[in-house]
Amino acid sequence: MSQPLPSQQPILMTRGHNVRTLILVLAIMAFLAALALLFSRSASRLSGDWQAQLSNSVTVQVSLAPMSPENDFETQMNRAAQTIRTVVGDAAEIEVVDRSESQELIKPWIGNLDLPESLTLPGLITIQTPQDARPPNAVLLASQLQEDGIVASIDDHSRWADQIRGTARALVVGGAALLTLLLVAGVSVNLFATRSAMAAQRSIISVLAQVGATDSFIARLFVGQAGRRSAAGAGIGILVAWLIWAALSMFSAVPTIFWSNLGQVINDIFWLVGLWCLFVLVCAIAAGVATKRALLRERKRA
Template sequence: MTPQTAPLSAQQSILMPGGHNMRTLIGVIAIMAFLAGLALLFSRATLRLSGDWNTQLSRSMTVQVSLSPLAAENNFDTQMRVAADSLRGIIGDKAKISIVDQSASQALIKPWIGNLELPESLTLPGLISIEMAEDGSLPSINRLESQLQQAGIVASIDDHSRWANQIQDTARNFVLSGIALLALLLMAAIGVNLFATRASMAAQRSIISVLAQVGATDSFIAKLFIGQAARRSAIGAGIGLLMLILVWSLLSFSLISEAMFWSSLNPIFADIMWISGLWIAFILFCSLAAGVATKRALIQDRKRA
């Protein structure tokens, strides 16, 4: 039986197992896979979170009502009630319209003014929050402002589109950073396997020489090291990604942000599919690196001979 026709189990036992060095390499690959999976899950969680925020913002508006100075006395409730009733008449029953009281309005500007006391003559604008139902759609800002003006109410309306765009840009930057980190870790895994394969070939040069003498081709020898790298990466990446799933599950139970972590079956199944794809990617890239390193080393040895 020639080496090319030997059973797979026999081929796998031709190379030395590697001992402590093999366990070290598996540990390194496990750490890389854990970090790569973490970047992947955070990128997907960022997309989910920004999507939920944008959905909420797309169904909400804030109306800033300019009040007369008399509102600082006993006229605040009256003017805000008139503005809220006018909005209900325009929008209808498919929206929740809430008046933000003065204390809450002052709390909103506190981060900018600190503990500074505002003059009594300064009247803060009144705020009205509009939350549309899921089956409703927000009317145009121009229509609302024009009809409020006809009712004698001076107001400016924010549909939160600028904030939504900022959230989208921030989420996009986070995702791009996660993809860059993921690609960097995959490249590092390739580099580790290139180095490990070259070191393994140097340590087992006598075995390679014997295989060549009995008729083993370069492809056969390369398959041995490719199989070794595939098993090494499968075990290492599997350990790292299983640890990641455990950590992410614990975070999902302990943290409040439902959109960020796992709160239902849909994101769990989708994320595990992505993690499985990452595991396969580690195996393929590490195996490819081992094959390239083996082929180049054998060609160089033949040229020197």
């Protein structure tokens, strides 16, 4: 009766409490890195959406003349809206903000004070053009309003767009810096783990060297070991981050910060897969470099 062949055992040790601890630490780092990446992607996406909306919108503030039965709020605002329509065309949406709504807009500065009827507040008109159309020409619009005797100031939201762009850029740079810091921390952890593993398995390395194994062969063993551990740790951390982000997208009261459609989910999944590959690659390279240097020092001592 034939005896079963013994199973092939790996050359390096693959189990132990330290291995589980290392995978846990790598998972935490990958989790934080994935959250930083998702937050940066969300900030960039929101910035683009807001800038697109602001680029096609203009707010006109009309200085109203003293009210009279023949020249009331609606009459003056309709006249200004008609002038605006001649400039922007029929495709644009022109909305005259109600007088009560205009008063609500200044409440953050004056509180709930009752304004006297004699105080004439400026009227507001919002203009929204389609996404595929050119934004309103502020200079031409101001010139036409002036020709019609309407005193108005025009805000094309360029200042807001610049502030949003700058804030989003700062958030993306901050997220990238945090991501880089976590990758460096992952490299440091793998360097320490590789050196500890080499010290614990010095006898195995000596036997391999005696039977003719080259430094490259021994380094590949530790590279593979580090790659497998970082793949497991990074995979767990990134998966947990993805699940948390998906749950927040489903139940959050502010869904615009998170995912709002399937396209965003698929796009971010590709970025997370890229982060996983980068994490594994960086950790494996770090292990290879540490092994090569350690073996080179050992040969110099010998």
